[in-house]
Amino acid sequence: MPFAAACPKSAPDPHSAPDPSADPPDRRGRPRPPARRRAADAAAGFVALTGAGFRRYATYRQAMVAGLFTNIVFGAMLASIMLGVAADGRTPGGYSREQLVAFVWVGQGLLNVVYTWGWRELADRVRSGDVTADLLRPVDPLTSYAAADLGRAGQAVLGRWIAPVVVGVAFYDIYVPHRPSTYVLFVVSVVLATLVSFGGRYLVNLSAFWLLDVRGPVALWMLAGALLSGSFLPMRFLPEWVQWLLWCGTPFPSIFQIPLDVAVERTDGALSATTVLLQLVWVIVLFLACRAVQRRAVRRLVVQGG
Amino acid sequence: MTMPPHDAVIHAAGLRKDFTVKRKTGRLRRTAQSVSAVDGVDLTITTGETVGYIGPNGAGKSTTLKMMTGILTPTGGALTVCGLEPVPRRKQLARRIGVVFGQRSQLWWDLPLRESFRLLRHVYSVPAADHAHRLETCRRMLDLDAFLDTPVRQLSLGQRMRGEITAALLHGPEVLFLDEPTIGLDVVSKHALRAFLADLGARGDVTIVLTTHDLADIERLCPRLVVVDHGRVVHDGTLAALHERYGSRRRVVVDLDRPYDDLPHVPGVKVDRVEDDGHRVVFALDGVPAGGLIARLAQLGGLRDVAVQEPDIEEVVARLYTTEPAEPAEPAEPAVPA
Numbered sequence: 001m002p003f004a005a006a007c008p009k010s011a012p013d014p015h016s017a018p019d020p021s022a023d024p025p026d027r028r029g030r031p032r033p034p035a036r037r038r039a040a041d042a043a044a045g046f047v048a049l050t051g052a053g054f055r056r057y058a059t060y061r062q063a064m065v066a067g068l069f070t071n072i073v074f075g076a077m078l079a080s081i082m083l084g085v086a087a088d089g090r091t092p093g094g095y096s097r098e099q100l101v102a103f104v105w106v107g108q109g110l111l112n113v114v115y116t117w118g119w120r121e122l123a124d125r126v127r128s129g130d131v132t133a134d135l136l137r138p139v140d141p142l143t144s145y146a147a148a149d150l151g152r153a154g155q156a157v158l159g160r161w162i163a164p165v166v167v168g169v170a171f172y173d174i175y176v177p178h179r180p181s182t183y184v185l186f187v188v189s190v191v192l193a194t195l196v197s198f199g200g201r202y203l204v205n206l207s208a209f210w211l212l213d214v215r216g217p218v219a220l221w222m223l224a225g226a227l228l229s230g231s232f233l234p235m236r237f238l239p240e241w242v243q244w245l246l247w248c249g250t251p252f253p254s255i256f257q258i259p260l261d262v263a264v265e266r267t268d269g270a271l272s273a274t275t276v277l278l279q280l281v282w283v284i285v286l287f288l289a290c291r292a293v294q295r296r297a298v299r300r301l302v303v304q305g306g
Numbered sequence: 307m308t309m310p311p312h313d314a315v316i317h318a319a320g321l322r323k324d325f326t327v328k329r330k331t332g333r334l335r336r337t338a339q340s341v342s343a344v345d346g347v348d349l350t351i352t353t354g355e356t357v358g359y360i361g362p363n364g365a366g367k368s369t370t371l372k373m374m375t376g377i378l379t380p381t382g383g384a385l386t387v388c389g390l391e392p393v394p395r396r397k398q399l400a401r402r403i404g405v406v407f408g409q410r411s412q413l414w415w416d417l418p419l420r421e422s423f424r425l426l427r428h429v430y431s432v433p434a435a436d437h438a439h440r441l442e443t444c445r446r447m448l449d450l451d452a453f454l455d456t457p458v459r460q461l462s463l464g465q466r467m468r469g470e471i472t473a474a475l476l477h478g479p480e481v482l483f484l485d486e487p488t489i490g491l492d493v494v495s496k497h498a499l500r501a502f503l504a505d506l507g508a509r510g511d512v513t514i515v516l517t518t519h520d521l522a523d524i525e526r527l528c529p530r531l532v533v534v535d536h537g538r539v540v541h542d543g544t545l546a547a548l549h550e551r552y553g554s555r556r557r558v559v560v561d562l563d564r565p566y567d568d569l570p571h572v573p574g575v576k577v578d579r580v581e582d583d584g585h586r587v588v589f590a591l592d593g594v595p596a597g598g599l600i601a602r603l604a605q606l607g608g609l610r611d612v613a614v615q616e617p618d619i620e621e622v623v624a625r626l627y628t629t630e631p632a633e634p635a636e637p638a639e640p641a642v643p644a
Binding site: 132138 | 375457
């Protein structure tokens with residue numbers, strides 16, 4: 001019984017005209033598919049990797065329940081602090097009581113969607129040498145890890161975001177956005193926030209190619225993320241010049257503060273949209289940086305062991 | 307540099323890889339020292355061959371394999387795999403080769419095997435029909451059905467290796483690189499894996515390059531054997547040629563009731579050693595059958611027991627590893643097709 005010989009090779013697409021710029025066929029005469037097919041294949045690959053990221057995280061149910069419990073306890077604590085801060089009709093940072101409560105509960109769920117915690121998957125694979133398997137695939141590792149991370153975020157929306165928001169809505173007097181555009185903008189903003197967070201985490205992990213042990217850089221990233229992203233307290237509580245510095249000089253507010261300000265309608269629609277554009281700029285900056293650093297990292301790669 | 311022959315899948319000429327090792331030479335001072343892991347390897351592997359790549363630890367096997375798969379840049383020399391220069395064309399090459407590193411995993415740890423395979427189909431953009439057919443073949447031949455829905459982290463090593471090999475074959479690679487595929491496996495798993503690989507190799511569809519420390523892998527699978535030591539090829543040819551070159555011979559071990567006063571002389575037979583005060587004599591056969599010697603011994607009488615020992619590859623290779631690299635390898639002789 002023949003093995004590969006019996007496998008029908010993909011027939012060349014009869015509708016595609018021969019492309020003079022296409023790569024030459026390989027040794028077995030398999031033609032390279034046209035550019036449009038390749039783009040469609042790449043998109044299908046991205047979607048499949050995203051789905052895999054979703055399912056990977058969906059397997060850890062007990063961890064999810066434990067995490068949810070923590071989020072809700074913390075949410076209740078933070079909410080009571082915010083209620084105190086905004087008592088007597090005060091509007092710290094320009095937020096109303098209801099907006100601050102929404103900031104807390106939407107934020108508790110969002111922590112795990114954008115993932116501000118220490119992520120060391122790539123660094124661990126560099127350290128163990130398993131990163132070779134990533135490099136032996138026909139997909140750029142930056143693309144495949146980004147796809148998996150979006151899948152992880154999607155899983156976190158279902159597993160970690162909905163429940164705290166439901167608790168907030170059920171037990172608190174919470175701000176409900178009234179502009180329909182807010183809902184769309186919030187979804188876009190959360191996707192971009194996830195990508196900003198991923199880009200930063202990936203960049204920190206890339207340092208493993210030089211350092212091998214990335215606990216230091218990861219801890220630094222987590223600390224900065226906790227303090228500067230708005231997950232402890234809204235950045236708008238700080239003096240305005242500090243805010244300007246953080247929003248434009250660091251990616252952290254784009255990870256957390258911006259999607260939450262969009263959700264609680266802290267600013268008018270146009271300004272909200274502008275902040276989402278700022279997120280997009282950070283996504284582009286960080287991904288370009290990841291690509292440049294990864295290129296250098298791979299060039300100097302010496303796989304550990306073996 | 308020589309041009310690769312037209313049917314060469316892998317062609318290396320003067321391939322080198324140096325690593326810089328920093329050594330502590332003082333309290334704060336460290337000096338960089340260049341160590342060459344691969345030191346001028348010339349190798350041509352043609353379509354459909356199964357080649358065993360062996361050598362002691364640190365001989366440069368894995369380094370060579372990493373250069374061939376495009377994850378390590380050569381320091382010098384020329385290298386093409388499937389007509390491509392591996393490192394600059396790594397992504398294109400990835401579609402045309404399959405790689406299994408015995409101590410690494412390319413499967414998704416948290417997902418069932420079936421999911422990993424489905425994902426690989428998309429990653430490699432394999433048409434659904436091809437994928438289904440190849441998976442079906444592997445399922446049957448490697449008995450995957452029992453654990454296809456088990457998450458990879460729960461698989462035994464033997465099961466995982468079967469999964470890894472399947473994963474490496476699903477996109478129909480032209481070359482399959484296996485780095486110590488049988489490491490850590492039990493006897494039964496090793497046997498099953500070898501049978502599968504032998505079958506795959508015999509079809510001549512996929513070129514197989516395999517490194518191993520298990521010489522039974524080589525005996526079973528590889529008509530052609532490349533031995534490296536200190537980063538150089540010290541033997542390239544068949545197993546038989548290796549035996550011939552290093553003078554490994556069949557031996558006849560004879561146990562006697564009483565020692566002979568005079569050992570018999572048979573053409574083509576030498577006395578290798580005498581043990582146990584002459585109660586045991588080991589003869590080495592220089593290409594002649596054992597029959598003549600045994601008939602002669604039977605005439606003399608007092609024969610208690612006779613055993614014929616086949617040449618032991620382990621012994622040859624151990625000798626090969628321990629001797630200093632003196633002479634460069636002889637030119638590769640055409641391997642005998644399986």
